[in-house]
Amino acid sequence: xxxxxxxxxxxxxxxxxxxxxxxxxxxxxxxxxxxxxxxxxxxxxxxxxxxxxxxxxxxxxxxxxxxxxxxxxxxxxxxxxxxxxxxxxxxxxxxxxxxxxxxxxxxxxxxxxxxxxxxxxxxxxxxxxxxxxxxxxxxxxxxxxxxxxxxxxxxxxxxxxxxxxxxxxxxxxxxxxxxxxxxxxxxxxxxxxxxxxxxxxxxxxxxxxxxxxxxxxxxxxxxxxxxxxxxxxxxxxxxxxxxxxxxxxxxxxxxxxxxxxxxxxxxxxxxxxxxxxxxxxxxxxxxxxxxxxxxxxxxxxxxxxxxxxxxxxxxxxxxxxxxxxxxxxxxxxxxxxxxxxxxxxxxxxxxxxxxxxxxxxxxxxxxxxxxxxxxxxxxxxxxxxxxxxxxxxxxxxxxxxxxxxxxxxxxxxxxxxxxxxxxxxxxxxxxxxxxxxxxxxxxxxxxxxxxxxxxxxxxxxxxxxxxxxxxxxxxxxxxxxxxxxxxxxxxxxxxxxxxxxxxxxxxxx
Amino acid sequence: xxxxxxxxxxxxxxxxxxxxxxxxxxxxxxxxxxxxxxxxxxxxxxxxxxxxxxxxxxxxxxxxxxxxxxxxxxxxxxxxxxxxxxxxxxxxxxxxxxxxxxxxxxxxxxxxxxxxxxxxxxxxxxxxxxxxxxxxxxxxxxxxxxxxxxxxxxxxxxxxxxxxxxxxxxxxxxxxxxxxxxxxxxxxxxxxxxxxxxxxxxxxxxxxxxxxxxxxxxxxxxxxxxxxxxxxxxxxxxxxxxxxxxxxxxxxxxxxxxxxxxxxxxxxxxxxxxxxxxxxxxxxxxxxxxxxxxxxxxxxxxxxxxxxxxxxxxxxxxxxxxxxxxxxxxxxxxxxxxxxxxxxxxxxxxxxxxxxxxxxxxxxxxxx
Numbered sequence: 035x036x037x038x039x040x041x042x043x044x045x046x047x048x049x050x051x052x053x054x055x056x057x058x059x060x061x062x063x064x065x066x067x068x069x070x071x072x073x074x075x076x077x078x079x080x081x082x083x084x085x086x087x088x089x090x091x092x093x094x095x096x097x098x099x100x101x102x103x104x105x106x107x108x109x110x111x112x113x114x115x116x117x118x119x120x121x122x123x124x125x126x127x128x129x130x131x132x133x134x135x136x137x138x139x140x141x142x143x144x145x146x147x148x149x150x151x152x153x154x155x156x157x158x159x160x161x162x163x164x165x166x167x168x169x170x171x172x173x174x175x176x177x178x179x180x181x182x183x184x185x186x187x188x189x190x191x192x193x194x195x196x197x198x199x200x201x202x203x204x205x206x207x208x209x210x211x212x213x214x215x216x217x218x219x220x221x222x223x224x225x226x227x228x229x230x231x232x233x234x235x236x237x238x239x240x241x242x243x244x245x246x247x248x249x250x251x252x253x254x255x256x257x258x259x260x261x262x263x264x265x266x267x268x269x270x271x272x273x274x275x276x277x278x279x280x281x282x283x284x285x286x287x288x289x290x291x292x293x294x295x296x297x298x299x300x301x302x303x304x305x306x307x308x309x310x311x312x313x314x315x316x317x318x319x320x321x322x323x324x325x326x327x328x329x330x331x332x333x334x335x336x337x338x339x340x341x342x343x344x345x346x347x348x349x350x351x352x353x354x355x356x357x358x359x360x361x362x363x364x365x366x367x368x369x370x371x372x373x374x375x376x377x378x379x380x381x382x383x384x385x386x387x388x389x390x391x392x393x394x395x396x397x398x399x400x401x402x403x404x405x406x407x408x409x410x411x412x413x414x415x416x417x418x419x420x421x422x423x424x425x426x427x428x429x430x431x432x433x434x435x436x437x438x439x440x441x442x443x444x445x446x447x448x449x450x451x452x453x454x455x456x457x458x459x460x461x462x463x464x465x466x467x468x469x470x471x472x473x474x475x476x477x478x479x480x481x482x483x484x485x486x487x488x489x490x491x492x493x494x495x496x497x498x499x500x501x502x503x504x505x506x507x508x509x510x511x512x513x514x515x516x517x518x519x520x521x522x523x524x525x526x527x528x529x530x531x532x533x534x535x536x537x538x539x540x541x542x543x
Numbered sequence: 544x545x546x547x548x549x550x551x552x553x554x555x556x557x558x559x560x561x562x563x564x565x566x567x568x569x570x571x572x573x574x575x576x577x578x579x580x581x582x583x584x585x586x587x588x589x590x591x592x593x594x595x596x597x598x599x600x601x602x603x604x605x606x607x608x609x610x611x612x613x614x615x616x617x618x619x620x621x622x623x624x625x626x627x628x629x630x631x632x633x634x635x636x637x638x639x640x641x642x643x644x645x646x647x648x649x650x651x652x653x654x655x656x657x658x659x660x661x662x663x664x665x666x667x668x669x670x671x672x673x674x675x676x677x678x679x680x681x682x683x684x685x686x687x688x689x690x691x692x693x694x695x696x697x698x699x700x701x702x703x704x705x706x707x708x709x710x711x712x713x714x715x716x717x718x719x720x721x722x723x724x725x726x727x728x729x730x731x732x733x734x735x736x737x738x739x740x741x742x743x744x745x746x747x748x749x750x751x752x753x754x755x756x757x758x759x760x761x762x763x764x765x766x767x768x769x770x771x772x773x774x775x776x777x778x779x780x781x782x783x784x785x786x787x788x789x790x791x792x793x794x795x796x797x798x799x800x801x802x803x804x805x806x807x808x809x810x811x812x813x814x815x816x817x818x819x820x821x822x823x824x825x826x827x828x829x830x831x832x833x834x835x836x837x838x839x840x841x842x843x844x845x846x847x848x849x850x851x852x853x854x855x856x857x858x859x860x861x862x863x864x865x866x867x868x869x870x871x872x873x874x875x876x877x878x879x880x881x882x883x884x885x886x887x888x889x890x891x892x893x894x895x896x897x898x899x900x901x902x903x904x905x906x907x908x909x910x911x
Contacts (some may be wrong), residue, residue, distance in 0.1 A: 369810065369814075370810055370814050370815070371809075479660060481655050481659040481668070483818075484821045485672075488675055488694075488822070492686070495686050495693065496682055505693065508693060510688070511554075
């Protein structure tokens with residue numbers, strides 16, 4: 035919705051604001067250049083100015099290297115740059131060094147030139163080394179990036195039993211490399227953008243050139259360029275700044291740590307956004323059904339994969355509605371259950387002084403407290419909290435007649451049900467829906483549940499993820515795409531891409 | 544364009560679903576009783592004949608409208624019936640739709656009051672239903688279409704709930720087939736018509752279909768036949784269980800029909816049934832209400848449908864509370880049933896005749 039309008043608006047905006055021209059350029063006088071940079075980097079103790087005398091006769095600094103300590107690989111500066119210059123000046127003592135010669139001389143894998151100070155500063159701050167030479171009005175930008183980063187590890191929040199174990203890390207280059215490793219296709223495009231006026235965070239829009247909807251791509255790139263914010267520290271920022279329906283309970287982009295999931299989605303014609311410093315990639319556009327899918331579904335054999343998928347749907351119903359059903363039945367519709375069963379429940383509730391709604395809310399509140407507490411605490415203490423919580427909730431609360439044993443069972447099943455989703459973020463949605471559902475059930479019984487579900491279904495029907503209907507392929511229904519929805523067809527049957535692709539690219543070959 | 548259907552457009556499939564969804568609703572509960580009163584053990588034949596007749600009518604209706612694919616409801620009506628008459632008919636349809644909506648709301652309120660919330664005042668239940676209805680219809684027909692695609696699944700339990708009680712039924716109650724005579728079978732058609740009402744909404748929604756094709760007629764007929772088969776099996780199974788003498792004593796025979804067999808865990812299956820039935824009725828309501836609002840929108844030529852959605856909100860709320868008791872509700876639904884016959888049978892026939900008289904030439908002119 036509002037898809038084209040957004041593009042039009044963004045175009046007119048970008049016409050209005052164009053960057054003021056920058057007049058700071060590299061001068062031929064090296065002293066001026068160094069002074070200028072020292073002024074810009076005053077009180078930045080991590081910026082290193084390394085001066086090299088290439089000509090021993092004049093005893094003047096003729097080459098200056100500027101880099102950020104900690105973001106560069108010391109070895110490559112020592113061996114590839116300083117050593118080479120020194121060797122050269124020792125052998126050809128009197129020969130004058132010019133910039134073209136340097137470019138051939140240095141042992142660095144990537145060398146660029148620039149005369150704009152802003153560009154140079156940006157490069158220095160992202161780990162490159164700038165080289166200034168006396169008499170040259172251009173600086174060399176040498177790729178010396180190398181910093182401490184986490185090694186590629188197994189995903190902790192999205193683990194699968196079968197399938198590759200690698201997960202994204204904080205380094206965007208490693209992440210794009212992980213994707214490229216799996217898709218060796220020149221059509222796999224990685225479009226780099228810088229977002230954040232102060233953080234200058236690198237963002238990569240990853241897509242497959244010939245199967246991605248160009249209009250959607252332009253829209254997303256435009257919207258990313260439009261973002262006005264000083265710092266981006268996680269892909270969560272991008273998700274929230276990009277999504278169209280901020281107040282919806284449902285995520286309109288999928289968050290994943292898994293390169294294989296990103297690659298599979300790219301092949302379906304979707305695109306991914308990677309953010310430097312964040313191990314979570316964003317996938318868009320998505321449908322509701324995707325929240326229930328895990329890469330493992332495709333790796334496992336057909337029957338079991340589908341069984342697991344159906345279990346997840348069951349989990350969704352349980353996580354959202356089960357406590358509400360309990361409240362509705364115990365408050366309004368006792369007659370729906372067999373008499374013996376009702377009597378058992380009633381017996382277990384005889385000593386409990388609260389109505390079911392208070393009981394449920396007490397338990398829900400405790401569970402949420404426990405969950406939040408165990409998130410905050412160090413792992414070792416977190417376990418203690420878990421045990422204390424289990425005893426308090428499971429046993430003591432029942433013995434103290436604060437809640438009934440049936441209630442404990444209901445809440446326990448619900449909590450388990452809300453954690454069977456392939457990605458943790460989805461469980462927030464399930465946990466949140468539960469509360470209005472319980473309140474409505476406590477007020478209007480089964481009718482309250484019906485009404486809440488109606489609102490929920492309608493909300494899902496009206497939701498769009500970047501113009502892609504959220505409940506697709508169910509509403510609007512599409513029989514062709516239905517084969518990878520609630521259950522999936524055998525892999526040889528999955529021959530079409532589920533989202534609108536350029537002409538002739540619907541089928542997967 | 545990535546979002547294919549917007550600005551009030553629906554797909555062909557959604558139109559078929561909406562036909563099913565608007566038809567299956569309140570009428571299904573008392574259908575067997577009202578028909579069996581007249582057609583006795585052959586009530587199911589009346590229902591079957593009625594359904595087949597309606598599917599033929601809808602075929603003619605779509606045949607006529609499909610000659611004017613570019614025109615809206617009011618435009619093709621103006622061509623066929625002359626302008627003042629067309630405005631009158633559309634206006635009348637709008638009023639009819641609003642009255643029907645309020646009546647269904649009232650009916651739903653009574654059922655919810657009976658089965659779920661015996662002590663809650665009708666004003667509160669009605670308020671919640673109206674609020675939900677506004678929420679669903681405020682964004683226009685596209686989303687009502689999508690919503691119904693999901694909500695129509697609530698009909699599936701109806702189908703499965705027919706089977707368990709069959710073990711207690713006996714075919715002897717349906718015999719001798721055809722003994723009540725052709726005369727009473729035909730007389731049984733009008734009472735069953737109320738349960739079938741609503742398909743005339745195709746007059747309104749057909750112009751909004753974005754991918755009109757030649758299959759529209761066939762699948763719309765299939766949609767009606769699906770409902771017919773469902774109704775026929777419901778009526779036949781209920782008569783087979785109760786016998787036609789007994790069934791006339793039961794107000795909502797479907798609900799009592801379910802109560803015959805004991806299910807495990809769920810003691811009162813009718814509450815379970817009412818749960819899904821409520822979803823089906825909300826589906827019916829959403830289509831009926833948006834159709835009325837679209838009719839008024841085309842008469843008064845406002846830009847947005849939701850102007851009328853908001854305008855009619857207090858009206859349907861008050862109208863739904865007006866009848867004093869269930870007897871009055873039944874009286875009003877008879878009146879609505881008669882209006883339904885006008886829009887569901889006479890209007891399509893008149894349109895077809897007018898099309899034969901002078902519409903063909905006009906349709907030809909329009910295509911050029």
